[in-house]
Amino acid sequence: MTASLALVPADAHAQETIRTFAYTGSPQEFTVPEGVCELKVDAFGAAGGDAFYGSPGGRGGGVHATVPVTPGDVLTIDVGGAGTGGSAITSTPAAGGYGGGGQPGAFRSDRSPGNGGVAAGGGGATTVALALEPLVIAGGGGGGAGHLSGEPLGPGGDGGQAGTNGGSPAQPGAGGGGASGGNGGTGGAGGQPISEFDQPGVPGGDAIGRVGGDGAVDLADPHMGAGGGGGGGAHGGGAGGSSTSNTVYAGGGGGGSSLGPTGATYETGVRQGDGEATLTYEAGSCPVPPPEECSNDDIHVDKTADRTKVLVGGVVRYRIRVTNTCAHTFHGATVTDDLADVLDNGFIVGPVRATTGTVDRTGRSLTWTGDLLPGQTAEITYTVRAFRPGLLHNTVSWQCTASPERKARRDCTDETTVVVRPHHHHHRPNPCKWPPWAHERSATGLERRC
Numbered sequence: 001m002t003a004s005l006a007l008v009p010a011d012a013h014a015q016e017t018i019r020t021f022a023y024t025g026s027p028q029e030f031t032v033p034e035g036v037c038e039l040k041v042d043a044f045g046a047a048g049g050d051a052f053y054g055s056p057g058g059r060g061g062g063v064h065a066t067v068p069v070t071p072g073d074v075l076t077i078d079v080g081g082a083g084t085g086g087s088a089i090t091s092t093p094a095a096g097g098y099g100g101g102g103q104p105g106a107f108r109s110d111r112s113p114g115n116g117g118v119a120a121g122g123g124g125a126t127t128v129a130l131a132l133e134p135l136v137i138a139g140g141g142g143g144g145a146g147h148l149s150g151e152p153l154g155p156g157g158d159g160g161q162a163g164t165n166g167g168s169p170a171q172p173g174a175g176g177g178g179a180s181g182g183n184g185g186t187g188g189a190g191g192q193p194i195s196e197f198d199q200p201g202v203p204g205g206d207a208i209g210r211v212g213g214d215g216a217v218d219l220a221d222p223h224m225g226a227g228g229g230g231g232g233g234a235h236g237g238g239a240g241g242s243s244t245s246n247t248v249y250a251g252g253g254g255g256g257s258s259l260g261p262t263g264a265t266y267e268t269g270v271r272q273g274d275g276e277a278t279l280t281y282e283a284g285s286c287p288v289p290p291p292e293e294c295s296n297d298d299i300h301v302d303k304t305a306d307r308t309k310v311l312v313g314g315v316v317r318y319r320i321r322v323t324n325t326c327a328h329t330f331h332g333a334t335v336t337d338d339l340a341d342v343l344d345n346g347f348i349v350g351p352v353r354a355t356t357g358t359v360d361r362t363g364r365s366l367t368w369t370g371d372l373l374p375g376q377t378a379e380i381t382y383t384v385r386a387f388r389p390g391l392l393h394n395t396v397s398w399q400c401t402a403s404p405e406r407k408a409r410r411d412c413t414d415e416t417t418v419v420v421r422p423h424h425h426h427h428r429p430n431p432c433k434w435p436p437w438a439h440e441r442s443a444t445g446l447e448r449r450c
Helices: none
Strands: 003-009 015-021 028-031 038-044 060-068 074-078 126-130 133-138 265-271 276-282 299-305 309-311 315-324 330-338 346-354 358-362 365-372 377-386 390-402 407-421
Touching: 015 028, 038 126, 038 133, 060 133, 074 276, 126 276, 299 330, 299 390, 299 407, 315 330, 315 365, 315 390, 330 377, 346 358, 346 365, 365 377
Parallel strands: 309 407
Antiparallel strands: 003 015, 015 276, 028 074, 038 060, 038 276, 060 265, 074 126, 126 133, 299 315, 315 377, 330 365, 330 390, 346 377, 358 365, 390 407
């Protein structure tokens, strides 16, 4: 595989990588790296060949696009080869380029350079595909018409979004240029006789799918002008038609059309020689999925008292632990502590503390609210002093998900009960005179009233 690799600094957090694929004459592969979810593709089709005697070929088209991909995808890159008009030095015959370039017209199937007015082949398209589905195709140029006059009157059409038609010489008996892929890819018409003994020209071949049309090879005379091959593309270009037997001007091959995703930009007739494809990407181009929302089931609440029995005048220390068991931050966790059955026989002494979040006292309840990081625990603590016998019973509640309705509602609870026992006195104490803590102030500024 012929490909080059370059690293270009993009910013402090990402590095841009560029892979360039040159013409090899066979498919090349590229595996999308981890963390890459889009590629910038710059593809260029190959040019059509210049006829040994006659007209120049058209240039290849360009496509510039950004395509979505998935890490691990294997792309196939087929870089188009240029069409040729043959070489007398190496005795190489004229031919269409790799990638769907159409074959040139010639006398008696002999495309050797110098065999009369042999034409040039069309240029091949450059294709970037995923699982045989093309993402980008850059059309190739059409081959130039061959004719012994040497005048460039039948040039090949250019590859492009629609491509351009092959040239049609404005001469009597001349063959017509092949239509571009975007114009149907039909072959050019053969020249019409201009005299009694003149034989008509031969039409150029139509494109077949992405392959450009072939020029005729059954010409009646080596001096006839031969049509150029069509360029390869999303739709190939048609081949040029040949001249009549007594004239020399033929049509050029049509340029192939290009293809790309929505938002792609196209260039017409910008590439000489073989095609090329460049892939540019940055690691980290994949979107970060939104974090999964935590459910109310992910909150664990535990309420404890430091004793189960207390004498009148004694204190009970309460602790509520709220833990986030979710893998993400839990926003707006709420826990309510119902103190109605506690404040009948006791009162809060000192401040209510929370290691995180906020605590509000409203009437006869405490409400804690806060955000918890994954695994974080909020601890709420307060102290109650008992002032008469009975029970200190409270209930902590929080929202959780209940089956089968699977709806968030406050139905999870944790309860604590502490028994308050009297002192062994003959007379029941007056809480307004005894004990001395009867007027202790709480953190809320409230005091026990008798």
